[in-house]
Amino acid sequence: MAIVTGGLYRIFQKYPDLNLDECTIIGWGAGQFFRDYYPSIKSYLTLSHTICPLSENHGKILHGVEVVSPQNFLERKTPCLVVIFSNQVSMIMNQIRDQFGDIPVVSAADINSDAALSLEVDGFHSNFEYIRYTKKIPENPLFGIVVQGLICDYTPQVLAWNKFRYPDSYQCMVTWDHQPKGLIEKCLPWLDELELVKQPDVLGPFLFNTSIRSCKIGLQKISDKNIKYAVRTRSDSLLIGSIYSVLEKYFTRSRNNSKIAVSLGFAWKDVPFHFSDRLMVGHTEALLNAWSMSEFDSSTDYNNFQGKYENNDLKSVSEIAPESLFWRDVAARLSYPNEKLLDSYEFARDFLLPLDPLLTHKSMKLLSLFNIQFNNNLCFDENSWSQLYTNFDDYVAHSKFIENSDFKLRDLLAKKIG
Secondary structure, eight states, rough: OOOEEOOOOOOOOHHTTOOOOOEEEEEEESSSSHHHHHHHTTTTOOOOOEOOOOOGGGTTTEEEEEEEHHHHHOOOOSSSEEEEOOOOOHHHHHHHHHHSSOOOOOEEESSSHHHHHHHHHHHHHHGGGOOOOOOOSSSSSSSEEESSSSOOOTTHHHHHHHHHHHHHSSEEEEEETTTTTHHHHHGGGGSEEEEEEOOOOOOOGGHHHHHHHHHHHHHHHHHHOSEEEEEETTEEEEEEEOOHHIIIIITTTTTTTTOOOEEEOOEEEEEEEEOSSSEEEEEHHHHHTTTTTOOSSSSSOOOHHHHHHHTTOOHHHHTTTHHHHHHHHHHHHHTTOOOOOHHHHHHHHEEEOOOTTTEEEEETTTTHHHHEOOOOOOSSOOOHHHHHHHHHHHHHHHHHHHHHHHHOOOHHHOOOEE
16 A cells, blocks of 8 residues: 655755746656656656656656656756656766756655654744744763755754754854855854865865865864764754764763764665765764875766666775775775775674664755655555554545556556555
């Protein structure tokens, strides 16, 4: 049974000034993700067409939507909103930005994700403009939160979310001196310190020099204030869970002084040293030492990476992906072998700790318009049968969905129907 929550209104969390009445809504993707999940949301989201880079799909009609070439995108006459139908949302967003510039882009749907959390964020956003906060510099904070990245329209909400959850933390943000003044002013109420620095002239692979420079500066500030623990996060990420639980489990009472807890999301277990750097917790000095690496002296071409990734050359990916480059550098400075996949496993065993499920993050950059929850069992079980009595409206909606779709028995057997 497919249960859909969310809606087009979520786009205003990411782009508050977007005028949907003047926008053409375009899909991006015509693969399995689109074929499987667009039927669940097409009554809420009408696409003009969907774009696919693969020429063999051009001209096809999928679920009533025409598939066209990216060339069509270049020839657009009106402003547009691009809705991505893919599991590789972050990669496609970067690709669209590199090829077509800054265009409003959003993910179509999260599948079997935490829909309740998305609704909680919806509620926070809808009341954000009414929230007032009297800033008070915390005394002897247990930990500092270092926020790194560009200031976007949603960043003030991210900072407010963190500060309301952890009012006794020291929240510091390091970003670039060319940021819009109006956005900077919206961030200031939620920060104990803001540092504006010059952006690197050489951005490095996937702009990673920006992370190195800003994280190093932010963590040094936390260290200078003798704050024992530090959290590294990004300007698009809502902190979900409990930092206190992480500290209690791993780091209090002088445990794991040199280890770092990392998020398991966005880490590829089959690529050497590809551990996520998006969210990290540990002793301040351990994080500062990890980020005390040299900036790269050249940038890496995105298309080069894209080709190697698609060819599944995992060793080559580890030589380009910034996450792998970062952790391999940390390993080398700790005198660990840092070439093979087994080396990365041994390094992780000795030096890294898992944040999940105690603490994770939700990226506003990767915000999805919808959450789709599926129960893929073909037959009734005890729970689904009891829902006939407790949630019959869901069965009514599901029956209408099936009757109005063009699914075949093969789709049911392939568990494409919830």
